Amino acid sequence: MTYLPGDRQAFDRNRDQQxxxxxxxxxxxQKLRMSVLVRDLFTCQxxxxGRIEGDTSQLVADHRRPHRGDELLFWDERNLQCLCKPCHDGAKQRAERRSDI
Known part of the structure; x- marks a missing residue:
């Protein structure tokens, strides 16, 4: 990734993400993800x-509150929910971009 001079904030953000x-x-x-899927009965929250999905590759253990690199939020099971991929990749991402979350 190339950065423009003075784009230190973008550089720091990308470095932190890695x-x-x-x-x-x-x-x-993987263990935490599966425990969340089981807890939520493989049902989109x-x-x-409310989609029930038996194919776990079509489910996401989603962070309710974006962790943005915060290790405590990342590993907090209470901050995770089961979402189907269409909801995660669609409505949830749009909400995060709008900062509704």
Whole structure:
């Protein structure tokens, strides 16, 4: 990624992201993700959806409140919910961009 002179904030933000992205590849995350999916009965928690999905590759353990690299929020099971991929990739992302979350 190339940065314009004076774009220190963007550089710092990108650098910080690189650290926490690797957390998603850990056995600890996989175990936590599955416990959230089981807790929520493989059911999308998005208001108005409620889709039950047996294919776990189509489900996301979503952070209710974006963690933005905050390790405590990232690993907090109470901050996680089961969402189907369409809700996560659509409505949830739009809400986060609007800062509704």
């Amino acid at each position: 650290g926490w992205r690797k957390w998603y590849k850990t056995a600890r995350w 998005m208001s108005g959806c």
